[in-house]
Amino acid sequence: MYMQQDWMMRQIIVLTRYIASIILGGRNVKYELPDKEEFSAADELHCELKKLLAVNEFCRAEDLLFAKMDSSDDEYLAVALDFYDRLNELTDDVLEEYNFPREEILSGVQSLAAKFGLEIKD
Numbered sequence: 001m002y003m004q005q006d007w008m009m010r011q012i013i014v015l016t017r018y019i020a021s022i023i024l025g026g027r028n029v030k031y032e033l034p035d036k037e038e039f040s041a042a043d044e045l046h047c048e049l050k051k052l053l054a055v056n057e058f059c060r061a062e063d064l065l066f067a068k069m070d071s072s073d074d075e076y077l078a079v080a081l082d083f084y085d086r087l088n089e090l091t092d093d094v095l096e097e098y099n100f101p102r103e104e105i106l107s108g109v110q111s112l113a114a115k116f117g118l119e120i121k122d
Contacts, residue, residue, distance in 0.1 A: 008102045012088045015109050015120065016081045023077055023116055031082035041068070042075035049083050058087060058100035062108055071115045080112050 020029050031046050033039065039047070045068050052061035065083055070076050087095070087105050095102055113120045 008106060009088055012084065012102070012105055012109060015106070015113075016085055016088075019077070019109070019113050019116075019118060020081055022118060024074060024081075027078065029078075029081040029085045031078050040075060041070070042073060042079050045076070046079045046082065049079065050086075053083075053086055056094070056098045058095070058098050062100075062104075066111075066115075069112075069115060071117075074116075077112070077116050081109075084109050084112070 016029050020027055033043055033046065045065070049061050049065060052058075052064065061083065065080055068076075069080065084105055087100070088102070092102065095105075110120050
């Protein structure tokens, strides 16, 4: 079981880095807020997602991510990759406790790639 979860964690890491390299030109998957006072809609979404992650509202956060996603703006992709990267850093116990198995992270990343026009085959 642990070997499978470790394998899946690595697959998620590789996939998020691959998407970032193809669509974001190799930009880091960690989303950084600008130093300016006015945030873009993507910046606001990033803040909302971090708040939901902090209170273990993983399903609600993912629903919000896809509801507000604008696939014509790569900043939303950067926010989403950061979101899935943060989820992937959590332990299996925490993910299971809040009903968000690691398979759901992988599925979300694959759906995200498709939304931005990148076909990922299993």
